[in-house]
Amino acid sequence: MEFKHQATVTLAEVAQAAGVGESTVSRVLRNHGSFSGKTRERVMAAVERLGYVPNRIAGTLASTGSRLVAFVIPSLSNIVFPDVLRGASAVLEENRYQAVFSVTDYDPSKEEALAAAMLAWRPAAVMLAGCEHTEGTVKMLRASGCRVVELLDLDGDALDIAVGFSNRAAGRESAAFLLKRGYRRIGYVGHDLNRDTRAGKRFSSFCETLDAHDAPLIAREILAGASSVENGRLGLERLLARTTDLDAVYFSNDDMALGGYFHCLAERIAIPSKLAIFGYNGLDIGRATPQPLSTIRTPRVATGQIAAQLVVGNAPPQAVDLGFELIEGATA
Amino acid sequence: MEFKHQATVTLAEVAQAAGVGESTVSRVLRNHGSFSGKTRERVMAAVERLGYVPNRIAGTLASTGSRLVAFVIPSLSNIVFPDVLRGASAVLEENRYQAVFSVTDYDPSKEEALAAAMLAWRPAAVMLAGCEHTEGTVKMLRASGCRVVELLDLDGDALDIAVGFSNRAAGRESAAFLLKRGYRRIGYVGHDLNRDTRAGKRFSSFCETLDAHDAPLIAREILAGASSVENGRLGLERLLARTTDLDAVYFSNDDMALGGYFHCLAERIAIPSKLAIFGYNGLDIGRATPQPLSTIRTPRVATGQIAAQLVVGNAPPQAVDLGFELIEGATA
DNA sequence: GGTATTTTTGGCAGCGCTGCCAATTTTCGG
DNA sequence: CCGAAAATTGGCAGCGCTGCCAAAAATACC
Numbered sequence: 163m164e165f166k167h168q169a170t171v172t173l174a175e176v177a178q179a180a181g182v183g184e185s186t187v188s189r190v191l192r193n194h195g196s197f198s199g200k201t202r203e204r205v206m207a208a209v210e211r212l213g214y215v216p217n218r219i220a221g222t223l224a225s226t227g228s229r230l231v232a233f234v235i236p237s238l239s240n241i242v243f244p245d246v247l248r249g250a251s252a253v254l255e256e257n258r259y260q261a262v263f264s265v266t267d268y269d270p271s272k273e274e275a276l277a278a279a280m281l282a283w284r285p286a287a288v289m290l291a292g293c294e295h296t297e298g299t300v301k302m303l304r305a306s307g308c309r310v311v312e313l314l315d316l317d318g319d320a321l322d323i324a325v326g327f328s329n330r331a332a333g334r335e336s337a338a339f340l341l342k343r344g345y346r347r348i349g350y351v352g353h354d355l356n357r358d359t360r361a362g363k364r365f366s367s368f369c370e371t372l373d374a375h376d377a378p379l380i381a382r383e384i385l386a387g388a389s390s391v392e393n394g395r396l397g398l399e400r401l402l403a404r405t406t407d408l409d410a411v412y413f414s415n416d417d418m419a420l421g422g423y424f425h426c427l428a429e430r431i432a433i434p435s436k437l438a439i440f441g442y443n444g445l446d447i448g449r450a451t452p453q454p455l456s457t458i459r460t461p462r463v464a465t466g467q468i469a470a471q472l473v474v475g476n477a478p479p480q481a482v483d484l485g486f487e488l489i490e491g492a493t494a
Numbered sequence: 495m496e497f498k499h500q501a502t503v504t505l506a507e508v509a510q511a512a513g514v515g516e517s518t519v520s521r522v523l524r525n526h527g528s529f530s531g532k533t534r535e536r537v538m539a540a541v542e543r544l545g546y547v548p549n550r551i552a553g554t555l556a557s558t559g560s561r562l563v564a565f566v567i568p569s570l571s572n573i574v575f576p577d578v579l580r581g582a583s584a585v586l587e588e589n590r591y592q593a594v595f596s597v598t599d600y601d602p603s604k605e606e607a608l609a610a611a612m613l614a615w616r617p618a619a620v621m622l623a624g625c626e627h628t629e630g631t632v633k634m635l636r637a638s639g640c641r642v643v644e645l646l647d648l649d650g651d652a653l654d655i656a657v658g659f660s661n662r663a664a665g666r667e668s669a670a671f672l673l674k675r676g677y678r679r680i681g682y683v684g685h686d687l688n689r690d691t692r693a694g695k696r697f698s699s700f701c702e703t704l705d706a707h708d709a710p711l712i713a714r715e716i717l718a719g720a721s722s723v724e725n726g727r728l729g730l731e732r733l734l735a736r737t738t739d740l741d742a743v744y745f746s747n748d749d750m751a752l753g754g755y756f757h758c759l760a761e762r763i764a765i766p767s768k769l770a771i772f773g774y775n776g777l778d779i780g781r782a783t784p785q786p787l788s789t790i791r792t793p794r795v796a797t798g799q800i801a802a803q804l805v806v807g808n809a810p811p812q813a814v815d816l817g818f819e820l821i822e823g824a825t826a
Numbered sequence: 827g828g829t830a831t832t833t834t835t836g837g838c839a840g841c842g843c844t845g846c847c848a849a850t851t852t853t854c855g856g
Numbered sequence: 857c858c859g860a861a862a863a864t865t866g867g868c869a870g871c872g873c874t875g876c877c878a879a880a881a882a883t884a885c886c
Binding site: 170213215216217218219220222223228238239241243244245247248251252255258260261262263264265276278279281282283284302305306307390391392394395417420421424427428446447449450451452 | 502545547548549551555575576577583594596597615634637723724726727749753756759779783
Binding site: 502504506521530550551553 | 841843844845846
């Protein structure tokens with residue numbers, strides 16, 4: 163037996179059942195235009211009786227603007243993006259918008275392909291991570307006429323709307339904090355930077371700041387693949403095997419930093435007296451560790467919320483800097 | 495200045511530019527039906543030149559089935575759901591399906607409302623968490639004629655397809671493991687169970703198993719709100735303040751368990767000799783802690799993958815049990 | 827009571843694309 | 857070189873709904 167019921171009740175059938183015209187049903191359902199209370203009741207009764215579910219595909223095609231918002235994000239493993247989606251989806255749902263998404267795995271050419279596929283749904287807006295995109299992506303988005311929101315990175319030219327903060331500033335402040343604390347022999351443990359350009363920006367600004375204070379980075383360990391707690395642990399282990407006199411390590415993010423933290427716990431390396439640890443993101447888990455993680459808290463959920471609000475409100479092009487917060491913690 | 499370019503190039507325009515009929519363009523673009531190589535080139539050239547982007551809204555309306563898959567998930571904070579989305583989205587993208595989602599916050603009536611909204615997009619399938627739904631939701635899904643996939647819980651009757659494992663079995667095995675290890679004075683720390691029915695099922699089976707072995711649960715601490723590391727830490731602290739002679743604690747999931755683990759580290763409570771800790775989910779982070787977390791690893795990504803494959807392949811109704819794996823770890 | 831308004835309502839032409847079918851062109855076999 | 861079969865191609869009717877416009881009904885005003 164096949165599964166094709168598609169009890170497809172149409173607006174026309176509702177109209178007939180209610181004894182009114184199609185447009186009247188449409189008006190009642192969208193609560194738009196004028197109609198009498200009596201008509202309203204008859205229509206609603208028919209809708210109820212027939213179990214009518216409006217067809218948004220048809221509705222969107224017939225009207226001008228769609229209520230779809232497309233997210234093209236690098237990853238779902240990195241909690242950053244679910245957090246952004248979470249912030250955005252609450253606002254979008256309130257405004258009867260619908261979120262659509264696809265995942266690029268940090269691959270710019272995949273981003274281009276997926277953005278193209280998204281555009282085919284004629285979304286009201288496309289939301290992307292960061293401001294680095296292929297030429298093709300930029301051209302396509304420009305030509306599309308739909309709103310474009312670039313998230314989580316303000317270090318570059320925005321196509322239309324940008325919401326987030328400066329990763330370069332985050333890298334700088336992290337370095338400044340460690341220097342202020344008196345650390346001078348600093349190392350870095352990070353994940354694949356070519357793919358995660360935002361982590362790359364933090365790292366390069368971090369290094370520049372160290373250089374400017376005559377305390378250049380002493381050692382680094384870059385692990386292939388995505389950031390993870392295990393990679394952070396492994397990275398610190400490797401770094402310490404090669405370099406014995408470090409007094410602080412900057413990690414590409416909190417996942418990695420937690421790995422480093424666990425490595426120190428396991429190896430009984432005193433934190434921060436023997437080795438300081440500094441992360442990035444300000445995950446909740448970093449606040450519950452025996453020693454709160456020193457890190458920078460980023461406004462991930464708020465980024466999603468604001469982005470969604472700007473789209474819903476059809477705001478003019480702008481860059482919104484939500485800033486970030488340095489959490490002193492107890493590991494640095 | 496307003497932003498309404500909508501350079502809406504239509505198929506008809508491409509057809510005219512290429513000097514062919516509309517249906518020919520449609521065939522070439524979908525690589526469906528027959529056409530000559532020469533025609534193909536002319537069409538592609540025109541597409542390129544005009545920057546044509548097909549309109550999937552129109553395409554979906556005109557053809558019968560849509561290539562949308564709708565996810566109605568409880569949360570994006572709980573990494574479980576991003577993991578499922580991740581597994582599914584890879585498979586869906588390969589097959590040119592598009593994922594749409596909305597978040598219920600574990601509220602069944604919100605689930606009903608969101609499922610209704612999703613149905614309006616006439617998706618090929620709706621994916622939901624668990625098998626507990628309101629009567630209205632069930633009725634609506636049944637009537638919709640679209641595929642329904644229930645994820646991550648096999649303890650109940652499936653509407654159509656179900657992919658996951660038994661939460662009751664997970665609770666049972668967790669209890670059996672602790673008992674086998676010799677723990678007899680067992681407590682529980684969990685988050686709001688009314689909302690997260692799967693955690694509730696694990697807990698009740700856990701308790702039944704303890705009862706069956708004459709080692710009933712000694713104490714429990716249920717925290718309002720979502721699961722989090724901080725809530726786990728707080729929960730264990732409270733539990734221990736009231737009950738001093740516990741030898742093991744079962745947590746509603748790994749986030750909570752990690753909080754408990756951190757509490758023990760901070761309070762210098764020896765694990766597992768003084769207190770054993772057992773979680774649920776098998777998050778990666780639990781493998782990188784100084785002592786690997788004892789837990790049950792659930793096939794979250796695989797659940798998403800399989801679910802997507804079944805939908806793409808239009809498989810018949812079935813329940814797929816992916817099982818789970820007990821990780822002995824070192825905390826119990 | 828009659829006319830001017832205002833409120834409700836229905837009809838119908840698309841939105842851009844796909845599916846069906848018939849027309850046209852190409853290829854093949856003898 | 858001709859008819860038949862196969863490969864291409866174009867035309868056009870919808871898919872289900874919204875937006876526009878004019879008709880009809882209700883209400884207001886003098």
